[in-house]
Amino acid sequence: MRVPYEWMADYCDPGLEPRVLAEKMAMTGTEVERVVTLGPPSAERFVIGKVLEVEKHPDADRLNVCQVDTGDGERTIVCGAPNVAAGQTVVVALPGAVMPGGMKIKQAKLRGVESNGMICSERELELGEGHDGILVLGDGPAPGTPAVELLPLAEPVLELEVTPNRTDCFGIYGVAREAHAISGAGLAAPPWDGGPIGPGLASEPDEIDRLDDPVGEESTADRVRIVVQDDDLCPRFTARGYTDVKVGPSPLWLKARLIAAGMRPISNVVDITNYVMWLTGQPMHAYDLDLVPEGELIIRRAENGEKVAALDGSEYELNDRMVAVADRNGLAGIGGMMGGSVSEVSESTTTVLMEAANWNGPNVLRTSRDLGLRSEASARFEKQLHPDLTLRAQAVAARLMVEICGATPMTGLVDVAATPPLEKPIRLRSGRVERVLGMAISTDRQAEALTMLGFGVERDGEDLLVSVPPDRFFDVTREIDLVEEVGRISDLDRNLPATLPSGAGRPGGLSRQQALQRRAEDSLRESGFDEMVGWSFTDPAETDRLRLAEEDPRSSTVRLANPLSEDQSVMRTILLGSVLGAAQRNLARGADRVALFESGRVYLPAGEFGPGPLGGDFPGNTRPPSNEPQHLCAVMVGPIDPASWRGESGATDFFALKGVLEHLAGGLGTSVTVEQVPGIPAEPFLHPGKSGPVVLDGRPIGWIGEVHPSVAAEYDLEGAVAFEIALADLLESSKVGEESYADFTQFPPVDRDLAVLVDEGTHAARVVDTVEEAGGELLTSVSVFDVYSGEGVGEGQKSLALRLRFRAPDRTLSDEEIEPVWQAIIDALAESGGTLRG
Amino acid sequence: MVERIEEIQLEGMAEVEAAGTAAELEEVRVRYLGRKAELTGILRGIADLPAEQRGPVGGTGNKVRKALEAAIESKVEGLNNAELEKTLAEDRIDVTLPGSPARAVGHIHPITRTRRLIEDVMIGLGYQVMEGPEVEHDYYNFTALNHPEGHPARMLQDTFYVEDERHVEQVLLRTHTSPMQVRAMEAAPPPLFMIVPGKTYRRDSDATHSPMFHQVEGLAVGEGITLADLKGTLLAMLREIFGPDREIRMRPHFFPFTEPSVEFDVSCFRCGGSGSLEDGSRCGLCKGIGWIELGGAGMVDPNVFGFVADAGYDPDSVTGFAFGFGIERIAMLRHGVGDLRLFFDNDVRMLEQFS
C-alpha cells in the first residue's frame, strides 16, 4: 500500500520526517518497506512560468524559442513540445534544478540559441503519463511562484507492507488514524463525515445529506434495479445514479495522487472510483448507466463456462463457484474482482451508476486464484471488508462526482443488504493485559490507546467494554485482540521487561535417539566424510537413473501438485541419487576424490514406520500422510586418502567403505553384517557381485556395495562405493550406555590360529559361523586375518587364516580343557567341506 | 696397604674418566677389577694379613671396588649415549617435507552445526527437542494454527501441495515448523517446553528464498507465561548465539496463530547496533539500521489452544509463547555466507571450511 505523505496529511500530519514516521510505524505493527521520493529529488528551482512569446527556432524545425516570464524576469527557453503556446502557465525547471533520474538543468546552447531552463511535461515531473507535451496549468498562479505550492513535487511516499488482518490500512484514512495513535497529532474528521476530500474541494456534508432526501428530482430507485440472488456471496450491494456527468481528464492534483499511489489515471469518473478506494479502503465500480438495460443488475452465481469480457481487455471463463454481476443480456462483471467492458464508462458517458458492494472474502480469494486474476479490488475484498464501508465510499464518491464531474446525483441509494454482522462489545478484563504481556498498563492508558485507534470505549467497573469500528470488525473480535492493540502502541519494545518463565526444574535434553544420531553423524565425519544436505525433491527420472523397477516400492513417489519445475516435482525415496549428484558436481569442479554423506529423510507414500521420530513415527493424534524415515547414505569416489609425496593411496573399494560402516556400527555399540542371500536379487543400482544387504539381527536395514557401472556412468563417475541404511533401526540396536562391566584382568585368554582350505565361493562369514557354533562358550572371538589363494592352494580354493580366542570368566584355561573344543571345531570345519592346512 | 688401596682408587677413577670408547673402558675394567688386578689380589689375600689389618683393608678395598664399578657403569652409559647420539645425528631426514596426510577428517554441514548449536542453547534453557513430519496434513499446517479455510493468511506462504486424485489440497509440504506445536500439544499436557528444528518448504526461489529451508520452532506453554518471558527467552538465546552484548528488539506484527504477534531483531554484532563502523562508514551487515531481522514470535492464540482443548490446554488457565526463525539465516550471519543457495550446492570447497 503506497501512502503519499501529503495525502495522509489531509487527515493527520504527525509532523515527523517520513523516515521517522516509518520507524515508528514499524515499531507498532505496520512495516514500511521503504520511503520513496516521487518526482524530482528536490522541489527547488521549479517555478511557475508564463509563456510570453513563441517563435520557430531559426535552424531547427521542431524546436521553438520561447520567451518566458519566471518572476525574476524574462528568459529564453528552447522547447521541443508541439503544444507550447503563448499565454500558457507552465512549470519551468530553472538552471540548477535536478530532474527525476538525476539530470541537472544547465544553461545551454541548443542549435546556437541560448536556453535558460526547461519547460516541463507531466511525464518529466512524474506527475502523469501524458504524451501531449508540456504540462499546461490553469491561469492564476503568479510567475515565479514555487511550483511545489501547486504540485506534489519531491513527494515522499511510504510503501507499507500491510498485514492481511489490517484492512483499515488499505485506506489512507486508516493509515492517518494509525499515525494519529502513534504520534498523538490531531486527526481530522473522515472524508465520509465532513472531513477533507481533496485540495481545494469544499467540505459540504449538508449537501450530501440532502442527496438522500427523496423530494422531487430523479431518484436512483427509479432508474436502477438491483437483484442479489446470493447474499452469502454478496452481503451488500449499494448503487447511486448520476446524470449530467462530464467525462474528461481528472484535475492535476487527483492524477498526481493516483500516480503517487501507484495507479494509472484514466478518466475523472474512473479515477474517482480508484481515489475513493485508496482513501476509504472500499473498492467501487462505475457503470455507464445507459448501457445497463433497464438499469437492472443481477448478482448471482456464474454458470459453468459463462464468459465475461473484463475491463482489462481479457475474457474470463467463470464457473458456478464464482459470483457474477449480470445485466439482462449477460455478464457485466466478476463480483469483487473486476467490472465488464460491456457497460464501461467512456468519453460519451453522461449517466453513471456507482457501485459500492461487499463480497464474501474467501470466495473472492478462491476466484482470484482460480482465474489467475488479482486486482486492487480483489486484494481488499479477499480480506473480508465490513458491509458498512460501502456507505462511506458512496458518500465520498458523491462529493467528488459533484465537484469534479459536475454530475447531478440522483436522490437516495439503492441498498440491498443481508443481515449485517452482529455487533457486540468486547470486555477487556482488568489485569488481562498484564497477565498476557507481563507488563502493567493502567486502565486509563488502555482506554486512551483504544480510543485513539478508533474503538468505542466504556468503563464497566475495572473492566473496559469496547466496541469495534467497522474497518477493524473482522480483525478485532476477542479480548486477546484488544490486548494486542493496547500492547502494540504502548512502546512495547522499550517498556517490556525481559524475564524467563518461572517454574524451575524442567529437564531439557536430547532424546536417546537424537543423541545417538549426532554420534552416528560424527562417526562418518571422523571417517573422513563431508556432510551434505540434498534437496528433498528430485526429478521423476531419478528412479530410472538408479534402474529401479516399476514395482519397486521406491518407484512410487510423493508427487507435488505444483512443483517449481519438473526437476523438483517428486519427493525422493532414496538418498543415493542426491549424494551421487553432489559427487558428480564436485568432480566436475575439479575435486579428485569425494567422500560425502547425508543424514536425511526419504519420503514414501506408504509403509511401516520404524522406531521413533527418526523412523517416521511422530507425535500427534493423526498419522502423517507419508512415511518419512531418516536414512544415512555415504558415497566414496576416487582414492581413499588425499595424494601425497609418499605415493598414491589405494583406490577406494568395497572393503574401505565396509570398514567405515563397521566403524559406524561399532561406535554405536552395535554391529552389522553384510550378507548375500541366494535367491534375493542385488539392488539394481549396485554391482551384483560386490554388494549386499546390511543386516542387523537377521533383518536387512539397508545396503552397501560398488555402484553399478551403468549407474555410475549416469553421474559421470568412473566408479563409486556407497551404503544407505535406515538410521532408526541402527540406533535402536545401540548398546551405548547399557554396557555392563566384565572382568578381563584375572584370567588371561588363549589365542590359537588355524588355516582352513575352502571353496573359493564359500563366504568367510559362513566359516566363522561354523567355528563359532562349534566353539561353544569358551570361544570368545574369531577373526579372519588372512585370505590367500594361488600357489600351494588348490585350483578353485582359498585359504582362510583365523585367529581364535578362548577364555573362561572364572579360571585360567589349560590346554587339556581347550583340546576337546578345538577338536570339535576342526571336525565341524571338516564336515562343512573345509580342510585344515599345515 | 690401605694407603695403596686409596691410590688405586685415584688412579682407577682417573683412567675411567679418560677412557674415550667402550673398548678402552673395558681395558680399564680388566686392569682394575679383573681377576689379575692389583685390588683383586689384595682382597683375595686378606686372610693372610695380620688380624688387626683385615678389617680396615677389607672395608676400604670393597668400598673402592664398588666405587670403581659404579664409575665404570655410569661411564658405559655415558659412552653408549654419546655413541647413540652420534649415530642419530648422522641419520637425517628432510623435516620440511609435508606430513603424511592423516586419514582425512570430514566436515559437518554448517546447517547441522548451527542446528546443534541452537538445540544445545535451548536444551540449557530447559527445552526438549522434537521432530515432525515434512509432508503434512493441511489441518496441522493451517487449520489448527488458526488459518481458516479461505483465509488470506494462507496466501502469505506459497505452499507446495501434494498431488492427489481429488485435487482437495489436503496434503502439503509444511510451510513452517509450526505444525509440530499442535502435534506436541496433542501428545502431552502442559507444561510444555520444546523446540522443533527441521526442513520446511515454500514455493519461492531466488538468492534470498530457497524452496527448501530449515527452521527452528519454539513453544512454551504453562501457567503465567507472558510476552515478557518470550522476550527474555529470545534474548538469552540470541546472546548465546551472537555474543553477550546483544540486545533484542520486538516489533508488533501479524501471524494468525499468535496474538499478540511480533517480529524480532537482534542488535548488529558487527557495528554493535550503531549502524556505522569505526571508520564512520555504513555497516553493511545491518545496512546501517543497527538491527538484524531474525524471525517471528508471539503469544499462542487462544484459538490454537481451542484445537487441543482435549489434551488439557485451557486458554483461561494456561498461556504460552511460540517463536520461529530460519537456521540458514543464523548460519549466514555467523559465518558470513552471502548466498542461501550455497548451502544446498554441497561444494566440498565450501563444506570443508566448516570443521
Ligand SMILES: [Zn+2]
Ligand atoms: Zn551493523
